[in-house]
Amino acid sequence: MENTQIVPSKIHLTNIKTVKENTVLFNGKLDVKPTYDIQVSHNMMHNLDKELVKIRLYLDVSAEINGKTINQGGNYEIDFFFKIEDLKDHYQINNEKPLFGGVFVCTLLAISYSTLRGIMFNLWKDxxxxSIILPIINVPDLLKSKR
Structure with missing residues (x-):
C-alpha cells in the first residue's frame, strides 16, 4: 500500500466549503507592523464505498506587537472534498478500520493546503x-497536526 503510486488524474477536488470564517481586524491604526502566529491542523473523513475523502483544515491566526497579542487575525475551517478513483489502492483494513498510506494522505493535505493559501490570499487582499501569505510548510508536519 505505501508503495502505491499516486496517479494525479484519479484525484478530483470536487468541492470546497467554508465551515467557519472569523476574520478579526484591529479597530484603529497600527503604528508597527504585527508579527503573526499561524497554526494549521487537519481532520480527515472518508466514505470508502463512494471513494470520497474530506480534508478539513483549521487555520488560526493571531497577531502580536512587542510581545503583546492584539485583536487581529482569525479562525477558519475549510473542507476540501475529493473523489478518488483508486481509493481502494491507498488503504488497508487494520482492526476493522482503514489505515491510509502516509504518502497518499500527504498528497491530499498538500493539495488542500496549497488551495487554502490561495483562498486566504484572496480573502485578505483588501x-x-x-501582508500575510501563508507559509510554505513541510506537509508531513501537517500530517501530525490532527484536530
Whole structure:
C-alpha cells in the first residue's frame, strides 16, 4: 500500500466549503507592523464505498506587537472534498478500520493546503491582513497536526 503510486488524474477536488470564517481586524491604526502566529491542523473523513475523502483544515491566526497579542487575525475551517478513483489502492483494513498510506494522505493535505493559501490570499487582499501569505510548510508536519 505505501508503495502505491499516486496517479494525479484519479484525484478530483470536487468541492470546497467554508465551515467557519472569523476574520478579526484591529479597530484603529497600527503604528508597527504585527508579527503573526499561524497554526494549521487537519481532520480527515472518508466514505470508502463512494471513494470520497474530506480534508478539513483549521487555520488560526493571531497577531502580536512587542510581545503583546492584539485583536487581529482569525479562525477558519475549510473542507476540501475529493473523489478518488483508486481509493481502494491507498488503504488497508487494520482492526476493522482503514489505515491510509502516509504518502497518499500527504498528497491530499498538500493539495488542500496549497488551495487554502490561495483562498486566504484572496480573502485578505483588501484588508489589514494583506501582508500575510501563508507559509510554505513541510506537509508531513501537517500530517501530525490532527484536530
Amino acid at each position: 484588508t489589514y491582513l494583506n
